[in-house]
Amino acid sequence: MNNREITSLxxxxxxxxLVRLGAGFFCISPGSRSTPLTVAAARHPEAAWKVFPDxxxxxxxxxxxxRATQKPAVLICTSGTAVANYYPAVVxxxxxxxxxxxxxxxxxxxxxxxxxxxxxQQFGIFGGYSRWNFRLPEPxxxxxLRSVITAIDHAVSAxxxxxxxxxxxxxxxREPFEPIDPDLHDPWLAPVSEWxxxxxxxxxxxxxxxxxxxxxxxxLRKILADSERxxxxxxxxxxxxxxxxxxxxxxxxxxxxYADLSSGLRFDDSFNPLQLAFQSSxxxxxxxxxxxxxxxxxxxxxxxxxxxxxWNPRNHIVVKPHANxxxxxxxxxxxxxxxPALIAEALLGCRTPLPSGCQPLPEPFFQQxxxxxxxxxxxxxPVSEISAARIVSSLVTxxxxxxxxxxxxxxxxxxxxxxxxxxxxxxxxxxxxxxIDGIISTAAGFAEGLRKPVTLLIGDIAFLHDLNAxxxxxxxxxxxxxxxxxxxxxxxxxxxxxxxxxxxxETCFAAPQSYSIKTAAEAFGIQCSSPATNRxxxxxxxxxxxxxxxxxxxxxxxxxxNVVLHRTLQSKITALGASCLSR
Ligand SMILES: Cc1ncc(C[n+]2csc(CCOP(=O)(O)OP(=O)(O)O)c2C)c(N)n1
Numbered sequence: 181m182n183n184r185e186i187t188s189l190x191x192x193x194x195x196x197x198l199v200r201l202g203a204g205f206f207c208i209s210p211g212s213r214s215t216p217l218t219v220a221a222a223r224h225p226e227a228a229w230k231v232f233p234d235x236x237x238x239x240x241x242x243x244x245x246x247r248a249t250q251k252p253a254v255l256i257c258t259s260g261t262a263v264a265n266y267y268p269a270v271v272x273x274x275x276x277x278x279x280x281x282x283x284x285x286x287x288x289x290x291x292x293x294x295x296x297x298x299x300x301q302q303f304g305i306f307g308g309y310s311r312w313n314f315r316l317p318e319p320x321x322x323x324x325l326r327s328v329i330t331a332i333d334h335a336v337s338a339x340x341x342x343x344x345x346x347x348x349x350x351x352x353x354r355e356p357f358e359p360i361d362p363d364l365h366d367p368w369l370a371p372v373s374e375w376x377x378x379x380x381x382x383x384x385x386x387x388x389x390x391x392x393x394x395x396x397x398x399x400l401r402k403i404l405a406d407s408e409r410x411x412x413x414x415x416x417x418x419x420x421x422x423x424x425x426x427x428x429x430x431x432x433x434x435x436x437x438y439a440d441l442s443s444g445l446r447f448d449d450s451f452n453p454l455q456l457a458f459q460s461s462x463x464x465x466x467x468x469x470x471x472x473x474x475x476x477x478x479x480x481x482x483x484x485x486x487x488x489x490x491w492n493p494r495n496h497i498v499v500k501p502h503a504n505x506x507x508x509x510x511x512x513x514x515x516x517x518x519x520p521a522l523i524a525e526a527l528l529g530c531r532t533p534l535p536s537g538c539q540p541l542p543e544p545f546f547q548q549x550x551x552x553x554x555x556x557x558x559x560x561x562p563v564s565e566i567s568a569a570r571i572v573s574s575l576v577t578x579x580x581x582x583x584x585x586x587x588x589x590x591x592x593x594x595x596x597x598x599x600x601x602x603x604x605x606x607x608x609x610x611x612x613x614x615x616i617d618g619i620i621s622t623a624a625g626f627a628e629g630l631r632k633p634v635t636l637l638i639g640d641i642a643f644l645h646d647l648n649a650x651x652x653x654x655x656x657x658x659x660x661x662x663x664x665x666x667x668x669x670x671x672x673x674x675x676x677x678x679x680x681x682x683x684x685x686e687t688c689f690a691a692p693q694s695y696s697i698k699t700a701a702e703a704f705g706i707q708c709s710s711p712a713t714n715r716x717x718x719x720x721x722x723x724x725x726x727x728x729x730x731x732x733x734x735x736x737x738x739x740x741x742n743v744v745l746h747r748t749l750q751s752k753i754t755a756l757g758a759s760c761l762s763r
Contacts, residue, residue, distance in 0.1 A: 181366045181659040187353055189362040190319040190328060191216035192224075193372075194283070194351075197332040199226050200381040203252050203281055205245060206230075207238040211258020213273040213298075215286035216358035218256055222574055223359075228657065230628075231343045237649045239269030239365060240618030242280050244625025247608050252339045252347075252421060253601035253625070258708040259286045260298035268617050270346045272308040275504060276612030277418060277478075281338040288318045288352045288530045302511075303350045311345040312338040318325040318352045321368045329382045338579060343502045354394035362617045380639075390501055392526065399521065400516070401530035403471060403495050407603060409538065410435050411493075413484060414443035415475030416611060420556070422501070423525035425570040426475045427451070436540050440479040441584070441594035442611055447573070449599040452546045453541075456595070458483035459750055460757030464490060473493040477506070480594040480611065485509060495762065499523045509534035548657035552752045553596050555747070559715035564745055565665050566596050567714050568735050572635055573597035573662060573719050576605055581621035581630045585638035586616050587672045588742075589665060593637065606630060616642040620649035624660055632724065640666040644693055650704035653730040661724040667737040668692045674739045675746070701732040708732040 181189070195217065208214075219444050219516065221227050234236035235257050242253035256265055264286040274282045286292075287299045304313045314331060319325050329628070331349070339347040364376065375382050404410055412435050417423045423444030430437035431450055438454040439445035457463045458470065464487035470761070473495045477500065479485065488496060489509050497514045500506055506515070516523060516727040527572040557567040569592040576582050584590040607624045610619065619642045627634035643664050653660055669690035679685055686692065701708035707729065711717040717735065724731045 181363060181368060183319070183354060184356050184358065184360050185362040186321055187216050187357065188220075188573070190348045190360045191220040191318040193325060193328060194221040195224050195227065197329050197381055198254055198292050198336070199224055200379060201336045203254050203336055204228060205251070205253045206631050207232055207242045207253050207255045209233065209235045209238050209255075209257045209262060211262060211285065213287070213353055214256050214258045216353055216359065217283055219359045221254070221256060230652075232652070234648055235265035235270065236618065237621040237646065237652065239266035240621035240626035240646070240649075241372040241628075241652065242298045243269045243273050243278055243618070244583075244608065244611070244622035244627075244631040246273065246278040246280055247622070248606070248626045248629025250279070252336065254279045254283060256279045256283050257285070258298070258669065259284065263302050265307065266617060267757045269748065270306045270309050270617075270638065272612045274345045274612070276416070276610070277344045277345040281335060281339055281346045282346060284348065285381070286351050286352040288354045295506060304348075305350050306346060309346060310348045311341070311343065312347045312368065313350075314348070315350045318354070324350045325369065325372045326382065333381060333383040333385070339386060342390055343504065357404045359643050363529065369745060369763070371726055389519035389522055391715070392515060392516060392523055396516050396518065397523070400417070400497065400527060403497070404433070404463065404527060404529040407471035407495070409469045409533070410473065412437045414439045414445050415474060416440065416442040417444055417475065417481050418501075418719065422476065422524075423523035429524040429527055432528055432533065433531060434538070434760070436538065437577065438484055440481070441590065441597070441607060442480065442609060443476060444607065446594065446597060447605060448597050449555055451599070452693065453597070453599060455481055456546065456549045456753055457541045457672065458487065458759060459753045460761070462755070462758050462761050463541065466761055468491055473497045473499065480590055480613065488656070499691045502609040519750060521685070521757045525613050529673045545756055548756050549753050550598070551748060552756070553598075556749060557714050558584075558617040559713065561714055563711055563714050563717040563735050565671070565735070565737060565742055566591055566745060566749065568663060568665060568717060569593045569637060570596050571714060571718050572596055572637060572721060574600050575725065576600070576635060578605045579632060580725065581606045581626060581632050582609065583626050583632040583634055583636045584589060585619040585636065585642045586610060587639050587642065587670065589637040589639060591731055592725060594693070617645050618649075621652065623658055623662075623761055624649060624652045627658050627660045628656055628681055631658055633661070635663060635721070635724075637665065639671060640664055640668065640693060640697065641670050641691065641698065644695065648698060648700065650706060653706060657731060659724070660730045662730075663705060663721075664732060664734045665737060666697055666749065667739045667742055668694070669739060671737075671739045671742055697732065697734045700732070706730055708731055708734055709732045710736060
């Protein structure tokens with residue numbers, strides 16, 4: 181078998197094993213050195229693939245796909261800076277435990293560090309952000325094929341294991357790269373002939389959910405049973421079974437639950453949005469739990485952590501599905517590294533349900549706060565960042581998905597979303613490293629993975645940051661509706677003390693941009709509307725939901741007015757809280 185045949189065969193085997201392991205979605209970026217992998221993926225009858233001229237965008241798309249499917253998408257790129265462009269998406273995937281597989285083609289050994297063109301130090305480029313870095317040898321019949329296949333098996337296992345995340349396999353190739361049909365009767369193939377004849381992976385890792393240790397369940401049951409005022413927090417939960425089990429536990433024991441936007445429970449109308457209660461400083465002073473049990477990862481809002489610091493409860497328990505360090509306040513008294521779903525199920529019935537008087541704030545508070553938020557959404561009022569979040573939350577259904585950009589969109593949705601049903605719908609966000617980069621790409625991958633229409637809420641700076649991702653939308657199989665909250669710059673900075681540093685604020689922080697969102701969208705063949713009132717905005721959202729085409733809805737705003745609106749509504753909600761607490 182000649183080198184060209186070996187290279188072709190080697191690549192086909194890698195792609196075949198990935199498909200057999202369920203990693204059959206490929207994000208391909210064009211390049212010469214990666215030709216063997218690209219051709220093998222594109223010609224595989226069961227593989228799905230999409231092409232990305234921009235590897236940075238490809239990385240984020242793969243991240244979004246993983247968020248929706250819990251499976252790794254496979255990134256294929258050429259040598260050089262192409263692979264470095266995956267970095268921000270790799271960081272986010274690593275920090276938020278999302279699977280991802282990278283196959284970067286490379287120059288062979290004899291060309292490394294010689295000044296050869298398009299050759300950089302690729303091996304291990306992602307450092308500690310990669311769960312496994314591996315360098316395959318140059319294709320050669322001296323290498324047993326079974327070792328290549330089991331390297332792929334381990335790559336998938338490491339990416340989807342108890343701590344899911346990115347895995348980087350560097351794949352050096354010698355020329356020529358052009359594909360050729362190899363002779364499948366070559367003796368080199370004999371050890372894998374059985375694998376060739378069937379359709380199962382050579383070695384599949386079956387992973388069980390991380391089980392609690394034997395003592396943790398009785399201990400937790402006793403702590404909860406002995407607590408007078410237990411409180412539950414649902415932080416970032418990455419799968420639906422965790423969300424459902426945590427929600428069931430809170431309901432069945434009638435324990436107050438703070439459901440973060442990333443918990444999958446924020447839209448469940450059996451829980452009042454405690455985000456509103458935390459707007460009042462009197463609330464945490466009055467409501468003093470003796471046990472806080474936190475399921476999952478961090479929260480979008482910072483008030484609950486500040487409250488827990490103040491409460492300093494006897495028991496501050498965290499249940500998380502992995503062994504990563506967690507707790508920036510260093511005040512956790514017990515950490516359980518096990519599946520949140522298994523723990524929540526095991527705690528059912530551990531005590532008599534709390535009486536209804538133990539709820540943090542009386543029902544009228546939530547009704548009146550709801551009425552105040554709904555007031556901002558009156559039909560004839562100009563659409564604002566708050567009303568846009570509220571209206572979008574009320575229109576999303578279990579047949580669709582929602583993605584939030586960082587900065588204000590994720591915060592506004594966390595605080596002002598209307599709980600619209602007991603069926604939680606899927607909400608995506610990049611809160612691992614909270615970047616404003618790659619958001620459109622991630623939302624597009626999220627929609628493709630979900631196979632459902634998705635609405636994205638994004639600020640104008642984040643939109644501009646990922647503008648070329650608009651080129652991906654034409655070929656999506658489901659529509660993405662992008663709501664751009666255009667306040668002409670970084671609106672979040674107007675809420676910070678630096679806003680009063682007049683000489684530097686506008687230029688160095690708000691950084692206004694005066695580009696036309698409409699022209700930008702139309703340059704990519706996407707229709708853009710700019711509704712002025714809440715009525716028009718809702719109408720545009722409904723139209724977008726009824727259409728198969730991707731669309732952009734621009735909400736034009738003003739940063740100063742946005743701050744005033746937020747502060748006015750916040751002080752009304754704070755006053756409501758104070759009056760309910762003083763009764
Ligand atoms: C990659 C990256 N660069 C910079 C930041 C810091 N940052 C946080 S919010 C923000 C402004 C975002 O503006 P926009 O997307 O318009 O949203 P808005 O603040 O108006 O809600 C910036 C630059 C970040 N989080 N991520």
